[in-house]
Amino acid sequence: xxxxxxxxxxxxxxNIKEYSPELGKKFFDWYGEVFQEGALTKREKxxxxxxxxxxxxxxxxxxxxxxxxxxxxxxxxxxxxxxHVAGAIRGxxxxxxxxxxxxxxxxxxx
Amino acid sequence: MVKNPxxxxxxxxxxxxxxxxxxxxxxxxxxxGFSMPKFREKLDExxxxxxxxxALEILQINMGKMCNQVCNHCHVDAGPDRKEIMTxxxxxxxxxxxxxxxxNTVDLTGGAPxxxxxxxxxxxxxxxxxxxxxxxxxxxxxxxRANPKYHDLPHFYKTHNIEVVxxxxxxxxxxxxxxxGNGVFKDSIKALQMLNEVGYGKEGTGLTLDLVYxxxxxxxxxxxxxxxxxxxxxxxADFDIEFNYLFAITNIPISRYxxxxxxxxxxxxxxxxxxxxxxxxxxxxxxxxNTLSIGWDGYIFDCDFNQMxxxxxxxxxxxxxxxxxxxxxxxxxxxxxxxxGCTAGAGSxxxxxxx
Numbered sequence: 001x002x003x004x005x006x007x008x009x010x011x012x013x014x015n016i017k018e019y020s021p022e023l024g025k026k027f028f029d030w031y032g033e034v035f036q037e038g039a040l041t042k043r044e045k046x047x048x049x050x051x052x053x054x055x056x057x058x059x060x061x062x063x064x065x066x067x068x069x070x071x072x073x074x075x076x077x078x079x080x081x082x083x084h085v086a087g088a089i090r091g092x093x094x095x096x097x098x099x100x101x102x103x104x105x106x107x108x109x110x
Numbered sequence: 111m112v113k114n115p116x117x118x119x120x121x122x123x124x125x126x127x128x129x130x131x132x133x134x135x136x137x138x139x140x141x142x143g144f145s146m147p148k149f150r151e152k153l154d155e156x157x158x159x160x161x162x163x164x165a166l167e168i169l170q171i172n173m174g175k176m177c178n179q180v181c182n183h184c185h186v187d188a189g190p191d192r193k194e195i196m197t198x199x200x201x202x203x204x205x206x207x208x209x210x211x212x213x214n215t216v217d218l219t220g221g222a223p224x225x226x227x228x229x230x231x232x233x234x235x236x237x238x239x240x241x242x243x244x245x246x247x248x249x250x251x252x253x254x255r256a257n258p259k260y261h262d263l264p265h266f267y268k269t270h271n272i273e274v275v276x277x278x279x280x281x282x283x284x285x286x287x288x289x290x291g292n293g294v295f296k297d298s299i300k301a302l303q304m305l306n307e308v309g310y311g312k313e314g315t316g317l318t319l320d321l322v323y324x325x326x327x328x329x330x331x332x333x334x335x336x337x338x339x340x341x342x343x344x345x346x347a348d349f350d351i352e353f354n355y356l357f358a359i360t361n362i363p364i365s366r367y368x369x370x371x372x373x374x375x376x377x378x379x380x381x382x383x384x385x386x387x388x389x390x391x392x393x394x395x396x397x398x399x400n401t402l403s404i405g406w407d408g409y410i411f412d413c414d415f416n417q418m419x420x421x422x423x424x425x426x427x428x429x430x431x432x433x434x435x436x437x438x439x440x441x442x443x444x445x446x447x448x449x450x451g452c453t454a455g456a457g458s459x460x461x462x463x464x465x
Binding site: 037041042043068070071072077 | 280281282284285323325327329330331332333336337339340341
């Protein structure tokens with residue numbers, strides 16, 4: 001093993017069942033169910049997954065949900081807007097802590 | 111990004127212009143990079159090999175390889191430089207087959223079938239044989255805008271109650287033009303508006319306008335119903351266009367699409383995707399089981415893809431001049447590795463999903 005991330009490993013995702021078959025099965029059953037058409041469409045779920053993939057910076061998930069959303073017929077603009085949503089939430093999450101910083105600043109300053 | 115070709119593979123004298131070479135590539139496990147099971151073995155697993163027809167219902171007639179477009183994914187390798195088009199004599203043989211059998215649908219394709227100088231005569235003759243038979247024309251849309259002599263095609267289709275099936279791989283310009291050539295999206299939109307103007311795709315007119323979606327890249331289509339909903343919403347909002355149904359079709363790895371896959375480095379991964387997505391339920395409903403495909407020169411094939419690989423039907427009735435329905439309905443359908451394209455996921459046919 002000479003690198004941390006290998007695109008080929010994505011295809012081996014199912015292998016996590018090897019060390020814990022029951023939990024693995026439960027996870028994949030649940031995962032499959034989550035992405036079924038429901039109150040949200042598969043397409044909407046794919047875009048959410050793509051945004052989350054960027055927020056958690058998972059290269060496997062980015063590959064998987066780029067393919068998935070293209071297959072669902074999403075445009076390049078839609079994919080990038082989803083990434084911006086992830087970026088905005090991540091950036092916003094940092095910036096909203098600015099209020100905490102301001103609270104503390106005001107507490108400490110004369 | 112792969113640039114749109116200006117010439118067909120044949121005109122380029124490209125190796126993939128040869129059908130035997132395509133079949134060799136499709137069966138070369140080394141070039142694919144993984145152990146790809148033979149398609150016939152997958153059918154064998156579900157007792158479907160040899161694959162047999164269920165009926166002779168659809169007669170799909172390829173009126174020629176001539177086309178005004180040179181699409182990146184074209185399985186016909188069609189284009190303006192292709193001169194192979196059906197003669198009136200061969201059309202007469204098609205008419206005889208229609209007259210003497212119980213096909214419920216005649217599906218006209220190409221190339222651009224409308225570029226055949228006998229296209230209109232042929233349609234009129236089919237209508238003369240039967241007022242009820244469904245006639246489909248696979249119209250590439252831009253032909254309607256290509257020359258003033260084609261501007262009245264929507265009226266012609268309407269007069270003869272033809273169902274129009276048209277390719278539009280995306281509701282965005284960049285994605286459509288990347289697959290079908292520069293300017294195709296704008297012309298397609300104008301053509302769709304012209305079809306809407308005479309009533310095609312409009313509720314209550316009985317004039318059917320269906321769209322074909324096939325991916326502009328190395329990925330599979332997914333969720334025909336969801337795609338249709340989005341196409342309807344976007345085309346209505348952006349261009350006031352309406353249509354009836356959207357058919358999601360998988361790109362079959364032959365001819366120019368095979369070339370695209372190889373050049374873009376996606377070939378092995380695409381084949382693996384197709385194999386992993388193999389769906390036995392789709393295999394049972396593949397279109398070759400109720401369709402016959404006729405080549406521009408009158409030869410008979412199991413489907414348009416086998417036609418483009420020059421895999422003629424495996425029975426004595428190989429040409430319209432020797433058309434024998436009972437022989438044809440009892441033949442073994444020829445399968446090869448490209449057939450994985452019709453059995454992936456929800457399956458794929460000229461009418462979209464099959465499972």
